[in-house]
Amino acid sequence: MIHALRGTRDILPGEVERWQHVERVARALCERYGYVEVRTPIIEREELFVKGTGAATDIVHKEMYSFTDKGGDRVTLRPEATPSMVRAYVEHTLEQTLAAAKIYAMGPMFRYERPQKGRYRQFHQLDVEVFGLNDPAIDAEVIDVAWTLIEELGIRHADLVINSVGCRECRPVFMKALVEALGDDVSKLCSDCQRRATINPLRIYDCKVPADQPIIDRLPHAIDYLCEACRTHFAGVQAQLDAWNIPWRISHRLVRGLDYYTRTTFEILGATASDGGDEGETLGAQNALLGGGRYDGLVKDLGGPDRPGIGFAAGMERLVLALPHDVVAAVKPSAVVVAIGEDARADGLRLLRELRRAGCIAHMEVEARSLRAQMKRADRVQARFTLIIGGDELAKGEVTVRNMATGEQTAVARKAVVAHVRQQLA
Numbered sequence: 001m002i003h004a005l006r007g008t009r010d011i012l013p014g015e016v017e018r019w020q021h022v023e024r025v026a027r028a029l030c031e032r033y034g035y036v037e038v039r040t041p042i043i044e045r046e047e048l049f050v051k052g053t054g055a056a057t058d059i060v061h062k063e064m065y066s067f068t069d070k071g072g073d074r075v076t077l078r079p080e081a082t083p084s085m086v087r088a089y090v091e092h093t094l095e096q097t098l099a100a101a102k103i104y105a106m107g108p109m110f111r112y113e114r115p116q117k118g119r120y121r122q123f124h125q126l127d128v129e130v131f132g133l134n135d136p137a138i139d140a141e142v143i144d145v146a147w148t149l150i151e152e153l154g155i156r157h158a159d160l161v162i163n164s165v166g167c168r169e170c171r172p173v174f175m176k177a178l179v180e181a182l183g184d185d186v187s188k189l190c191s192d193c194q195r196r197a198t199i200n201p202l203r204i205y206d207c208k209v210p211a212d213q214p215i216i217d218r219l220p221h222a223i224d225y226l227c228e229a230c231r232t233h234f235a236g237v238q239a240q241l242d243a244w245n246i247p248w249r250i251s252h253r254l255v256r257g258l259d260y261y262t263r264t265t266f267e268i269l270g271a272t273a274s275d276g277g278d279e280g281e282t283l284g285a286q287n288a289l290l291g292g293g294r295y296d297g298l299v300k301d302l303g304g305p306d307r308p309g310i311g312f313a314a315g316m317e318r319l320v321l322a323l324p325h326d327v328v329a330a331v332k333p334s335a336v337v338v339a340i341g342e343d344a345r346a347d348g349l350r351l352l353r354e355l356r357r358a359g360c361i362a363h364m365e366v367e368a369r370s371l372r373a374q375m376k377r378a379d380r381v382q383a384r385f386t387l388i389i390g391g392d393e394l395a396k397g398e399v400t401v402r403n404m405a406t407g408e409q410t411a412v413a414r415k416a417v418v419a420h421v422r423q424q425l426a
């Protein structure tokens with residue numbers, strides 16, 4: 001017996017319907033907001049993520065599935081979608097071919113992490129990106145897509161947190177203040193934070209180690225160091241969110257772990273059944289269902305034109321977990337054909353196909369012979385109607401239609417039975 005790889009899993013019937021629901025809602029929402037789908041390969045040059053995600057991030061540093069292929073190229077299973085989306089946008093000059101450079105994607109990502117409850121090495125994300133637009137209303141629109149997604153999925157008790165991490169002008173000032181504020185306290189922090197202090201001090205804000213919290217609470221806030229342009233931009237984002245009645249609060253800790261963020265960052269937090277415990281993606285007792293921000297230098301860094309960008313990635317596993325339990329019902333057949341005897345069986349198989357081609361979800365227990373076994377099966381799959389064909393029915397050119405909820409039986413002409421069932425279902 002060969003098992004699935006550690007950190008990977010099968011999504012089986014009973015759960016897959018919840019995935020399909022999330023995918024359906026997300027797709028319809030993206031389309032309404034003018035986003036078009038782009039499907040990028042799951043495998044890319046390693047360089048794309050080293051440059052795009054950032055060499056100093058934990059992702060690139062220790063979590064990438066990278067290997068040398070048979071041609072000698074260093075390749076990576078994508079750990080996040082944004083660099084691939086930027087690459088596709090640049091490579092195909094999408095700003096010229098699309099009406100608006102607003103794109104989305106859904107699919108698996110790969111990170112080699114220690115597997116734990118609710119965390120997988122193959123996980124899935126919805127990714128939404130906008131290129132070429134600077135206006136704060138665009139930041140607010142991207143946040144609106146995220147917020148509306150959570151609302152339309154019926155996820156309650158979600159919180160939107162926002163922050164601004166500044167631009168390439170003012171961020172270094174903040175970083176300097178941060179390093180100064182840390183000072184000698186670095187040696188009192190956990191070993192992870194000590195490592196972060198040298199390679200990416202912003203990540204210290206993500207630390208969950210209780211003993212570190214008093215020190216982290218005293219660290220400076222990015223929004224106090226914003227330049228005039230960044231301050232105006234952030235105020236514009238807040239004003240637009242208010243105008244749309246989207247509730248938000250500022251989280252000074254929301255600096256996010258990736259190198260490429262500029263100005264607006266945001267997360268939507270919600271309670272999920274998973275215990276989280278992953279650094280950088282939980283705040284308090286809530287998990288980040290999704291998160292994103294602006295990345296105004298990334299397109300240029302990856303060899304493209306100097307265009308701003310903003311987007312977010314939502315963890316599909318977390319959305320599926322946070323979905324209300326009763327939101328998706330398993331698909332039940334509308335009709336089960338029950339045939340008694342060889343002649344009836346031949347007509348039953350014909351009727352089965354007619355029903356399916358007319359849009360009904362129809363089953364027939366092809367191998368079961370006894371009436372009892374077939375009826376039992378129809379009961380088990382919770383069919384709305386059972387269509388019974390026996391010797392009598394064949395002789396009269398009829399089908400007995402049994403409403404499984406009421407037990408009521410009606411004789412319907414064979415020719416009219418598909419239309420009858422469809423009408424009853426409508």
Ligand SMILES: [Zn+2]
Binds near residue numbers: 167168169227231
């Ligand atoms: Zn700035």
Ligand SMILES: [Zn+2]
Binds near residue numbers: 191207
């Ligand atoms: Zn720490």
